[in-house]
Amino acid sequence: MEARLVLTLLMLCDILWNMAAGQCTLRNYPPIQPLPGYHRDGDIVIGGLVTVTNFYPYVGASFTTPPSFEGNGFPVSLNYYNFLAFVSAVEEINNSSELLPNLTLGFHIYEPYNNLLLMYRAAVNIFSGMETGIPNYSCKTSGPLAAVIEGLPAEQSSEFSSLSRIYQYPQQITYTSGNLVMSDTVKFPYFYRTVPSELHLCAGIVKLLKHFGWTWVGIIASDDENSLRAVQILRGGIEQNGGCIEFIETLIHSGSFINQNVYKIYHTVNASSTKVIILYCNRHYTEFIKQSIIWEASGKIWITIAEAFFFIPSYHNDRRNYFAFSVAKNNIPSFHKFVREVNPVVFPNDPFLEMWWKDLCNDQCPKSIQRTCSNNETSDYLIHCDVINSGDSYNVYNAVYALAHALHDMVTSTSDNTNWGGESERFFNFFPWKLNHYLKNLHFKNVLDEELFWDENGDFAIGYNIMNTIYLPDGTRSNEIVGNYNPYVPAGQEFTIYEEVIMWESTFTEIPPQSRCSLSCLPGFRKSTREGKPICCYDCIPCPEGEVSIHPDMDTCTKCPEDQWPNQKRDACIPKVITFLSYEEPLGLMLTFICLFLFLINVVILGIFIHYKDTPIVKANNQELSYILLISLMLCFLCSLVFIGHPNKLTCILRQTAFGIMFSIALSSILAKTITVVLAFHATKPGSKLQKWMGSRVSLSIVLFCSFIQTAVCLAWLFIAPPFPYLNMRSEFGTILSECNEGSIVAFYCVLGYLGFLAGISFIVAFLARNLPDRFNEAKYITFSMLVFCNVWISFIPTYLSTKDKYMVAVEVFAILASSAGLLGCIFFPKCYIILLRPEQNCRKYL
Structure with missing residues (x-):
């Protein structure tokens, strides 16, 4: 059925051709007739479909019929070099003593004119071995047909592949078509090309x-x-x-x-x-x-x-x-020599040959192919000379050599190494189906020492x-x-x-010129696609706060690493400033000054009490407790210095624990003082059993017991989840806060809670004993000092929680200084006033 279809097509081709042969004149060009094939006998024959003349349509021409039939195109001959490359390669192989030494190659080349009907006609002529091809008939005077090398357009190449399989001549090598479809090795298993896909x-x-x-x-x-x-x-x-x-x-x-x-x-x-x-x-x-x-x-x-x-x-x-x-x-030197010295007799009888042949006489032709010509042969119409360096002749040359190497591998293979001689009938028994295996696995070097091979799709690896x-x-x-x-x-x-x-056109304002739908978005901006437009058409909008775009034309802005933040232009991330409550800044300096000032006052008061230790006012209300309280308050003032400066592991541990223990000692001393006042009043009554509880031993026991509880809490805190230095990168924009993480917030509030408990007990006891008839009754002052202490720390908690960064530390330092100063002032300033300014009242008669 396929043969009948081909026969019908060829009959139609002949009818159309014969109808057009006498009436087809292309403007001022001579009538175009189909050229006879160009033959050379050999033990093995290579078919060739080499287009010498291209027909380019005029505007307004019809593309529905072959151009040569309508007078609607003009011919331009560019491919004589392709034809000569074919012939040159065959001659070189036949003269070679290494490649196919016992066999000669022949060829059968036709001109298809880039026309589908003429391609079918030329193909059948090649398959049948006759000038006037007859479908399904072979009359060959030379060896079998090995393969067909063609330079057909993509669509015609695909059609030829189907036709060649019908005639069981499957090997097809193209030197022009990069047809995408034909890379499918399932549909086209016998298709090869010397060009890439x-x-x-x-x-x-x-x-x-x-x-x-x-x-x-x-x-x-x-x-x-x-x-x-x-x-x-x-x-x-x-x-x-x-x-x-x-x-x-x-x-x-x-x-x-x-x-x-x-x-x-x-x-x-x-x-x-x-x-x-x-x-x-x-x-x-x-x-x-x-x-x-x-x-x-x-x-x-x-x-x-x-x-x-x-x-x-x-x-x-x-x-x-x-x-x-x-x-x-690449340029093949031997081929250039062949073109320069070729005899025009080998060319097909083409009406444009004379124009092309005269072109080789022009002085502007490359020296490698320029002929020595007489004056009447020179031509100023230079079309073809440079085409030898950039046309398809190199691909044709490689195609012929690739086929020859595959044949050579097939002939010399150990499995098929029989007595070939020149007997084409024996060769025909192994052909053409075995050749495909050797073509598929071909790997050879051409005359320029270039390694050439086909990839898995049958495409040349170039x-x-x-x-x-x-x-x-x-x-x-x-x-x-x-x-x-x-x-x-x-x-x-x-x-x-x-x-x-590259030489760019002078009208371009940018070198190299740019082709964009929208201008490039600078760093610091991001692209915002316009509604209904392609993604390349966009507006540039600034990056939002906290984000940057480092490169041009970014689709989205990105956030900086935690230790960095955007610069003002938002086109780069810069390191954040590490901040903490330092001694150099005004706030830290002021708190340090206050701390040292209060410490010195405390030292002065302690010195006064030591100097006037024998006076009644110092002896009253337990002298030892007064010393313990003053020393603990002194240490509380010094504790606030640990909160200032760059936090490290040691200072983070000391901050809360030392503060908690020192304050617990101070409050325990105040509680012991208050209890001493109550005991002293009740012990003076006749028959009171409380006299045995009087003395310094009970007071010191109260101090030790109460402070021991706080110490135990702090030690547990250190063992379970101790405070540690921490870089807070999210607290404040643009800065990194170096602070102490409390480790366990529960332990932190337990320490504060226990201090509040001691302060509350001391306040209650002092409040109840404030009106006892004792001239040197400290209960009044302790009550007021506890009132100050509690007010400071009650106001501290919401203030502490509502501030952040280094100001949280400053609030805690202020609370420590204020509460310590309140205790120091309310309890000891009245006594110092009497000791220094009212010494007459510092006597026993006022007791």
């Missing part, structure tokens, strides 16, 4: 955009399946890297709409804000695009996949920035060169390599760009 091409374009920071681009693509599929891959890659596409326009290949389509695309490009246009079109329409009105849009950077873009003359000579991705290639047009001072153009992309090299080395070589 266009999947890598899309990745290279995305790398180029990312390198220059171009996030706002437009795409123009032809409407063939391969280009549209590539556009979707491009779109995904661009958006994945944070870019956006302003527009995607498709070139419609239809005669009735092409003018309207071209003008629509022109207006879209001209009105767009993007500076970067990706031109992803079939190479056979490159010249058409360059000659269309689309090209008049200025101030754009064009990225194209068609290398011919640089070498086809354009009617527009304005300086434009072009980047073209070209398959990486990369791309990035081309750019450089305008020289004399006005001429030079096409230079400004970068490369090779996905097969180690990560991080796959993409290279040489910015110093």
Whole structure:
């Protein structure tokens, strides 16, 4: 059934061709007739579909029929070099004593004109071995067909693959098509190419955009399946890297709409804000695009996949920035020599051969291929000379050599090493299905000592060169390599760009130019996407308080580490200032001064009491308790100094524990004094049993017992959860508070609670004994001192809890000083007043 379908297509091809042969004239060009194939016999034959003449449509031309049939295109011959590379490689292999030494290669090359019907016709001619091919019929005068090397467009390459499998000639090697679909080894198991897959091409374009920071681009693509599929891959890659596409326009290949389509695309490009246009079109329409009105849009950077873009003359000579991705290639010296010395007889009978042949006489041609010509052969119409260095001839050359190496591996393999000789019938018994194994595992070095192989998808493991047009001072153009992309090299080395070589258009105000929907957000700002717009279109808003954006174009602002905070511009995090209640600052200095002043007063009072120890007022109410109270108050004043200064492990432990113990001793002494007053009054009554409790032993026991309880609580606190130095990073914005963490807040309030309990008991007892008839009754003063003490510490708790940072420490220091000063003043100032200013009252008669 497939054979019948092919036969029907070929019959249709012949009918159309015969109808058009006598009436097809392309403006001033001669009529185009299908050329006969170019043959050379050999033990093994290589088929070739090499396009020598491309037809580029005029604006308004019909794309629905072959261009040569409608007079709607103009031919441009660029690919003579491809044909010559094919022939040159075959001759070199046949003359080699190392590669296929006992076999000769032949070829059967046809010109498909980039036309599907003519491709089918040429393919059947190759398969049948006849000039006029007959489906399912073979008349071969030479060896079997090994494979077909073709340079067809992507769609035709896929169609040819299906046709070749019908004829059981599966091996197909293309030197032009990077068709994305054909990388599928399940659907196309016998397909190989000496160019990379266009999947890598899309990745290279995305790398180029990312390198220059171009996030706002437009795409123009032809409407063939391969280009549209590539556009979707491009779109995904661009958006994945944070870019956006302003527009995607498709070139419609239809005669009735092409003018309207071209003008629509022109207006879209001209009105767009993007500076970067990706031109992803079939190479056979490159010249058409360059000659269309689309090209008049200025101030754009064009990225194209068609290398011919640089070498086809354009009617527009304005300086434009072009980047073209070209398959990486090198010059083959032996091939240059072959072109320079080739006999024109080997060329197909092409009507444009004479023009091309004269081109090689021009002085501007590279010396490696320039011919020595007579005066009447020179030509000023220079089209083709540079194409030898950048066309597909390198890929054709490698394709022929790759096939030859696979054949050589097959012939010389140990399992198949039989007597081949030149007997093609024996060879045919092993062909073509075995050759595919050797092609798949091929790894060889070409004449330039380059290692070449196919990857798992049948794609050549080579990369791309990035081309750019450089305008020289004399006005001429030079096409230079400004970068490369090779996905097969180690990560991080796959993409290279040489910015110093690139020559940008003079109209650009930035070098390199930028293509963005919105201006870049500076550090300190973040992006805010505009409603209904792509993510690349945004406004810049400042970072909120406490957050920064260090890099440009950040989507979100970030919080600084805990030990840092934003600077004024919010574009960097700076270390927070570590703060604590220090001796150098005014608050710490003032509290230190007050502490030392009260300490000195305490020392003076203690000295007075020691000096006047024999006087009645000092002896009254237990002299030893007065000394203990004064010393404990003295230590309480000194305890407040531990709260000032940079906290460390020792000071954190001493702060609360020393303060709690010293205050418990002071309050225990006051309680003992109060109890002594009560006992002294009741013991003086006749027959009182309380006389035995009088004396210093009972008072000291009260002091020791009460202070022991507080000491036990403090020791338990230290063993269970002791205080420790702590950097509080969240208490105050922009600062780090160096403070003491109490460890156990329960223990802290137990210490304060016990002090309050002692103070309360002392206050109650003193209040009850305040009116006892004793001249030197201290109960009145103790009552007032306890009232001051309790007021200070009751007001301390809410004040302490409502403040933060170092002011909490200052509140506690103030409470310690105020309560200690209250005890000192209320109890001892009246006595000092009498001792110093009213000595007459310091006698026994006042008792």
